[in-house]
Amino acid sequence: MVVLTKLYGQTSNNFLQFIHLDSFCRENNIPFHSPYFRKYFDQYPALQSYGVNYSKVLMKFFIRTKLYKEFSFVDDTQISAYKNAILTRKRLFCEGWYFSSKETVEKNRSLYQQLFTPNIDQQDFHNKYLKKENNETIIGVHIRRGDYKEFQGGEYYFEDDVYIDKIKQLLNNLNTPHKVIIFTNDDALNKANYTQHFNVLFSENPVHVDHFLMSRCDYLIGPVSSFSLWASYIGETPLFHIRTANDVVTLDKFKICDGNWF
Known part of the structure; x- marks a missing residue:
């Protein structure tokens, strides 16, 4: 049995962390539990019938009393060792970001598309956006501001002119009528910068709705982020x-995320 004791990062990271561990355990018939995933039950009801209900109290007791040592996934060069630990230990309490099971994540995509079906009126959002x-x-x-000003020295923080340039490059490749939907954590975004160039809508919805809408787009553009990776994975969206302000947009550079981030 494997129990995930901590969720890593924010929502999209939580989901990616979950599917790598869950799919590997599923492939090897090992029960997997993620007690803190309860917080997503209202947004994703299918998760309620899934095996994530290991007792948080019992988990904390085992760790606090050191009856079981918490195993940490902290080194992406040690994934083989981490897999071996899961396969050989009777009960493993684990945490950390650097566990990857690329083959099983891709194999089980349809399962996670079902489990992460959001509790929303899909038709209503379809009609609106x-x-x-x-x-x-x-x-x-996806326009990521806020924490990206400091994240990795602001490497993936871009001003409006960069996003506008990339959208225009894509449109030049497509040469079709378009609709742009902007998803952002920037409450002060200058919307006029975009409305003067594009047929554009702005989503001001919760994360689970944004993930749904992004997953249903024809193409996604954004800085390096697990937020758009998750939408691409769950929706099979290019x-x-x-990565840099000078990137050139061509259709062959659009990829459907296979669930992997490194």
Whole structure:
């Protein structure tokens, strides 16, 4: 049995961490539990019937009394050793970001598409954001500000002119009518910078709704982030990650995320 004792990072990281451990355990018939995943039950009801209900009290007792040592996934060069620990230990309490099971994550994509079906009125959001009046290509754009000003020295923090340039490059490749949906954590975003160039909508919805909408776009553009990776994985949506302001956008550079982040 494997019990995940801590969720790593924010929502999208939580989901990616979950599917790698869960799919590997599933492939090897090992029970897997993630007690803190209860916080997602309201947003994703299918998770309630899934095996994540190991007692948090019991888990904390085992760790506090040192009856079981907490195992940490902290080194991406040790994944083989981590897999061996899961396969050979009767009960493993674990935490950390650097566990990866690429083959099983890709194999079980359809399962996670079901488990992470959001508790929303999909038709209502489709009509509001995704309906195509003139067979438009729908482009989801993730503008990450806030914490990205400092994250890795601001490497993936881009100003509006960069996003506008990348959208225009994609449109030049497509040469079709378009609709742009912008997803951002920037409450002070200058929307006029975008409305003057594009047919654009701005999503101001919770994370689980944004993930759904992004997953239903035709293309996704955004900085390197697990937020757009998750949407691409769950929706099988082509994604272009902006790594530098000088990146050139071509259709062959859009990739569907296979669930892996390194």
